[in-house]
Amino acid sequence: MGEAAALPRNETGIAAITEILRQRLGDRLQTGRAIREQHGHTTTWIANQPPDAVAFPESTAEVAAIVALCAEHRVPVIPFGTGTSLEGHVNAPAGGICVDLGRMDRILAVHPEDLDAVVEPGVTRSRLNAHLRDMGLFFPIDPGADASLGGMASTRASGTNAVRYGTMRDNVIALQAVMPDGRVIRTGARARKSSAGYDLTRLLIGAEGTLGIITELTLRLHGIPEAMSSATCSFPSVHAACEAVIATIQSGIPVARIELLDALQVRAVNAHSRLGLPETPLLLLEFHGSPAAVAEQAAAFGEIAAEAGGTGFSWTASPEERTRLWQARHDAYWAALGLRPGAKGISTDVCVPISRLADCVAATQDKTAELGLVAPIVGHVGDGNFHTLVLVDMDDPAEIARAETFVGWLAELAISMEGTCTGEHGIGQGKRPYLVRELGPATAVMAAVKAALDPAGIMNPGKILP
Numbered sequence: 334m335g336e337a338a339a340l341p342r343n344e345t346g347i348a349a350i351t352e353i354l355r356q357r358l359g360d361r362l363q364t365g366r367a368i369r370e371q372h373g374h375t376t377t378w379i380a381n382q383p384p385d386a387v388a389f390p391e392s393t394a395e396v397a398a399i400v401a402l403c404a405e406h407r408v409p410v411i412p413f414g415t416g417t418s419l420e421g422h423v424n425a426p427a428g429g430i431c432v433d434l435g436r437m438d439r440i441l442a443v444h445p446e447d448l449d450a451v452v453e454p455g456v457t458r459s460r461l462n463a464h465l466r467d468m469g470l471f472f473p474i475d476p477g478a479d480a481s482l483g484g485m486a487s488t489r490a491s492g493t494n495a496v497r498y499g500t501m502r503d504n505v506i507a508l509q510a511v512m513p514d515g516r517v518i519r520t521g522a523r524a525r526k527s528s529a530g531y532d533l534t535r536l537l538i539g540a541e542g543t544l545g546i547i548t549e550l551t552l553r554l555h556g557i558p559e560a561m562s563s564a565t566c567s568f569p570s571v572h573a574a575c576e577a578v579i580a581t582i583q584s585g586i587p588v589a590r591i592e593l594l595d596a597l598q599v600r601a602v603n604a605h606s607r608l609g610l611p612e613t614p615l616l617l618l619e620f621h622g623s624p625a626a627v628a629e630q631a632a633a634f635g636e637i638a639a640e641a642g643g644t645g646f647s648w649t650a651s652p653e654e655r656t657r658l659w660q661a662r663h664d665a666y667w668a669a670l671g672l673r674p675g676a677k678g679i680s681t682d683v684c685v686p687i688s689r690l691a692d693c694v695a696a697t698q699d700k701t702a703e704l705g706l707v708a709p710i711v712g713h714v715g716d717g718n719f720h721t722l723v724l725v726d727m728d729d730p731a732e733i734a735r736a737e738t739f740v741g742w743l744a745e746l747a748i749s750m751e752g753t754c755t756g757e758h759g760i761g762q763g764k765r766p767y768l769v770r771e772l773g774p775a776t777a778v779m780a781a782v783k784a785a786l787d788p789a790g791i792m793n794p795g796k797i798l799p
Contacts, residue, residue, distance in 0.1 A: 340427035340795055346406035347428055351386045353402060354430065361389040372413050372423060372431045377763050378679055378727065379421040384411055384431035391436045393509060393517055393548040400546065401515025403430055409794050410513075412542040414454065414484030417476075419680055420761025422488065422541055426795040432546060434483055440464050441549070448554045449506060449523055454483020454547050461552075470554045473498035476757065477663045483547045488759040489539030493662070496582075496715030497589040497621070498555065500757070501538055508534050509549035513787040523551055536782070541759050542793040544786050558621035561589075563655040564631050564648035565618075566638045567611045571595050571698060571710070574614045575691035577634075577641035578714045582687050586633050590619040591715035592662055595698070598669060598709035605668030606661035611645060616714075617662055619655070620648075665711045669722045673707055676724040681740060683747035684718040684756030693750055697721055700742060704735045718756035745770070760797045768797065 354362045363369075364386045373383035390396045403410045409429025416423055425431065438455035445468050452461060459479045462471050474485060476492035484490075486508070491500035498504065507521030520533040537544055568574040574593055581588060594602060594615045603610055618634060620627040631648040638646050649655065661668075670678050685693045694710065701708040701721065712719025721743065725736045744754040744767040754767040769776050780798050783790075 342428050343407055346408045347385050350402055350406045350408045350430060354386065354388055354399065358388060363387045372433065373425055374416050376419050377421055378677055379424065379762050382424040382426050384425035385428045387431045387433055389433050389436050393511065396432060396546055396548055397511045397515045397517050399430065399432060400511050403791055404514050404789060407789050407791060409791050411793050412546045414481030417478040417480045418484065418488060418761065419758045420763035422759060422761040422796060424762060437548065443468065445470060447523065450552050450554055452482055452550055452552065454481060454550065456482050458482060465554065469557050471557050472552055473555055474501055474504055482550055486538050486547055486550055487540065487542050491757045493590045493592060493713055495713055496591055497587060502535060504553045505534060505538055505550055506553055507551040508537055508547050510537055510545040510547050512545045513792050541761060541796050543783060543796055544792060560624040560627045560650060561619060561621055561655060562627040562631055562648050562650045563619050563658050564634065564646065566616050566643040566646040568614045569642050571614045572691045572695045573642045574616050575694055575714065577616060577638050577643060579687050579690060580637045581634055582715060584637065586630050588618055588715060589621040592617045593712050593714040593719060595710040598665060598711050601668040601672050601709060602661050602665060605664055605671055608661055617658060666722065669709045673724040677727050679723040679725055679736060681721045681743050682755045682758040683743055683752060685747050685750045685752030687717050689750040690714060690717050693746060694719060696746060697743060700739060704739055706735060706739060762795060765799065
């Protein structure tokens, strides 16, 4: 772990394409070391592998021209959104051209009557929601980081609202994309459903830039709920908290968000966000609906929590208090780093069927204790997805080895429970060893699709598949 596979470089092609793009783009092609390393940046322990140049296109036509040139010269193309991915997605193991889509950040159209919006890939979720707020609409997918919508689609992101609103897969109606030969395609119209041909929209969502570059998205919107309330409840153990989650989901309570923080994570959040929560396992929830509905949902959860041993249950409809709680949740990563200053945070990302959640989380805690690792747990447990942030001293080879053992063990555990090695982060470089274990012969079908669409292998090479 921490090492990224080397791929052969096409030095002649890279030199030629860099000179051509420099003439066409001027200062919108950058080759300085710092900016290249920034675009090879990865928040994992995978080594940084910078591209040879970074291009900043401003239109689909420019992206298509760049890709066509790279295809002609057989030079890798690596799409880049905001750089918040967690599995080495933006590394350039064979060098090549990074296509930074940050300048393609226009909100092209909003159709309130149809509950959809058309945006360019560089638009971030927070900017879209700020634009929609006065229309009484919002886009619900919230991965925590202020990621670009193109990047979120490419990794099939989800986040805290997924238990009610689904993932990017459920909230993208259609796409425009540049294919590996430079062709521009649209995968659908704005109609809410279609039986017209292969579902190319879903093929590109989660493809991590290995099949094409998304240059426009048509997104499903939702009305801002009339009322929202947030609730907190402490539990004697993670297992008890998970049992409450399972009972809540099985009871059909339409929670919008239900998040778990273990005792170590609560301690970190208290210190970072100046909260006074009991330092025991905690569930943080949000309910959406009418004022009467959110009160009813909160009361129903309170009864379930009490039966599972929950204490200190409280809920609030105050926007200020809700914002304070959820901001603390979104800052959980930075809060956890404060538990061990100087350590590298390695985030795992498994997802299991709800019925196996309690067993999986409890086994995870036992394993980190056995290995002597500092590893707080937080997760979107309403859909069985949780993260263990392993805090590793990267100057301690023995500790790195123990962390590697744990990461592999956890992926295998989730798969053995009929779950997945990645609920929302994607495969990238870091999860490739587990993909065959999880999907078996299906990976050969993926490879066949990749070979058919990208025979030269220029689109984000080294990701998902070998």
